[in-house]
Amino acid sequence: MKFKKGFTIASLGLSSMLLLAACGEDSASSSSSVGGEAEAVSLRLAHNQGEDHPIHTSLVELTDLAAEKSDDSVEIELFPNGQLGDERGVIELVKSGTLDMAKVSASALESFDSNYSIFSLPYVFQSEEHYFNVMDNSEAVQEIFQNTRDEGFFTMGWYTGGQRSIYTADTKVETPADMNGMKIRVQESPTSIAMIEAMGGAPTPMSFGEVYTSLQQGVIDGAENNETGLTSNKHGEVAKAYSYTEHQYVPDVLIVSTSMWDGLSEEQQQAITDAAVESSESHKAVWAEAIDQAIIDAEEMGVTFYEIDKQQFIDAATPLHETYQSENEDSKRYFEDFQSYNE
Numbered sequence: 166m167k168f169k170k171g172f173t174i175a176s177l178g179l180s181s182m183l184l185l186a187a188c189g190e191d192s193a194s195s196s197s198s199v200g201g202e203a204e205a206v207s208l209r210l211a212h213n214q215g216e217d218h219p220i221h222t223s224l225v226e227l228t229d230l231a232a233e234k235s236d237d238s239v240e241i242e243l244f245p246n247g248q249l250g251d252e253r254g255v256i257e258l259v260k261s262g263t264l265d266m267a268k269v270s271a272s273a274l275e276s277f278d279s280n281y282s283i284f285s286l287p288y289v290f291q292s293e294e295h296y297f298n299v300m301d302n303s304e305a306v307q308e309i310f311q312n313t314r315d316e317g318f319f320t321m322g323w324y325t326g327g328q329r330s331i332y333t334a335d336t337k338v339e340t341p342a343d344m345n346g347m348k349i350r351v352q353e354s355p356t357s358i359a360m361i362e363a364m365g366g367a368p369t370p371m372s373f374g375e376v377y378t379s380l381q382q383g384v385i386d387g388a389e390n391n392e393t394g395l396t397s398n399k400h401g402e403v404a405k406a407y408s409y410t411e412h413q414y415v416p417d418v419l420i421v422s423t424s425m426w427d428g429l430s431e432e433q434q435q436a437i438t439d440a441a442v443e444s445s446e447s448h449k450a451v452w453a454e455a456i457d458q459a460i461i462d463a464e465e466m467g468v469t470f471y472e473i474d475k476q477q478f479i480d481a482a483t484p485l486h487e488t489y490q491s492e493n494e495d496s497k498r499y500f501e502d503f504q505s506y507n508e
């Protein structure tokens with residue numbers, strides 16, 4: 166956090182190394198209240214997508230709304246393109262209070278708190294309606310989001326990241342047998358690793374930024390993501406077959422540093438909370454439109470989209486639901502809570 170006086174490091178156009186150093190410099194700031202008035206703050210929010218990605222559009226909306234709702238006492242500065250590090254790295258920074266906020270995949274949080282594994286369970290959501298219903302209303306989701314507060318960070322909002330499917334250099338994947346021996350990149354999430362194993366492939370965890378080159382060099386045979394991976398991240402240049410296994414809806418989440426948050430005034434906290442809810446809601450339409458466009462653009466890049474019968478993948482992967490529920494009492498309760506929203 167930085168009080169809004171003078172220049173921000175970003176406005177000076179320095180390198181990301183310096184930005185990182187600057188994050189550290191500010192970590193000592195604590196109080197935001199002077200004479201009863203909330204002092205204006207400038208918060209840094211990192212994410213790993215480009216400015217053409219729908220999540221960036223919605224994070225810009227978040228920043229606009231936060232400023233508007235706080236009478237300009239909250240400024241959020243965006244650092245896209247992974248310029249402050251990969252997801253694991255930025256989570257560490259937020260956790261230590263060095264960085265204020267980050268947008269990461271819920272899968273990336275699994276290594277920090279195993280409760281997050283439910284978001285990576287394949288086929289845990291039966292439809293988009295079920296997914297939105299859980300994310301918007303479930304108390305279990307809120308409990309998981311708040312759970313890490315004492316460890317330095319928590320989740321205060323979510324954005325849809327659509328559905329994830331398998332894509333490979335050129336081979337359509339129709340059955341788990343087709344994935345035999347295929348190295349498929351997954352996020353650094355134990356559940357996603359187990360999922361690809363169950364679905365017949367050889368999981369290869371790596372950070373998102375390494376996927377393009379790994380596909381290009383044949384280090385991996387494929388990856389799995391929503392359709393924007395093909396276009397915004399250019400994977401469609403090197404992966405031409407996208408098969409709709411539709412195995413996960415993994416939400417993108419907005420994490421904040423607990424120490425930063427506790428230093429804000431109540432009004433500032435409310436402004437950011439309301440801005441997150443509103444931008445999450447409008448992101449649903451932003452996302453739907455972006456996916457339609459991504460499909461058109463990917464086809465122009467030579468990608469073919471294959472509608473397949475998912476049943477064999479569902480049968481192969483759903484035993485993971487039992488494994489998850491037997492982990493502990495919370496996991497069983499969370500799973501049942503999620504399923505209760507499937508009307």
Ligand code: GCU
Binds near residue numbers: 268
């Ligand atoms: C999605 C998600 C990113 C994540 C990426 C990945 O694109 O929005 O936050 O990094 O998947 O597969 O790593």
